[in-house]
Amino acid sequence: MTTYVMLINWTDQGIRTARDSAKRLDAAKKALGDMGGSFKNFFLTMGDYDMVAICEAPDDAVxxxxxxxxxxxxxxxxxxxxxxPEAAYREIIGSLG
Structure with a gap:
């Protein structure tokens, strides 16, 4: 599985219906699960992004x-x-010669 970091911002429509956001998150988790992936972590954040998700998927196309x-x-x-991941990082760095 490949790991992805998703940086997420609400649109104007999304923030107007923020009360429904938890239901939308549940639906997103199911949708990614149906594609063979998963959410590993999810965070509400302060700063440039409203939310951050750590996800895994079988490949880039998914x-x-x-x-x-x-x-x-x-x-x-x-x-x-x-x-x-760190192991891949070390392999890539180690190949620099």
Missing amino acids: MARFTLQLATAGNVRTRTLKAF
Whole structure:
């Protein structure tokens, strides 16, 4: 599984219906689960982003499909970062020669 960091902001529509946000999170978790992925952590945050999620998905195409599905609902905008675990980081750094 590949790990992804999702940086999430509510849209104007999303913040107007913030009371429904927990239900939307549950639906998002189910949708990603149905695609073979999962949410590992979820945080409400202060600062440049309203929320941050750590997710896993089988591949980039699944994560792209999931984020596009979220976007079409109109409640959030996301920025998704592919994350390399420490072992991969060490391998990449070690290959620099």
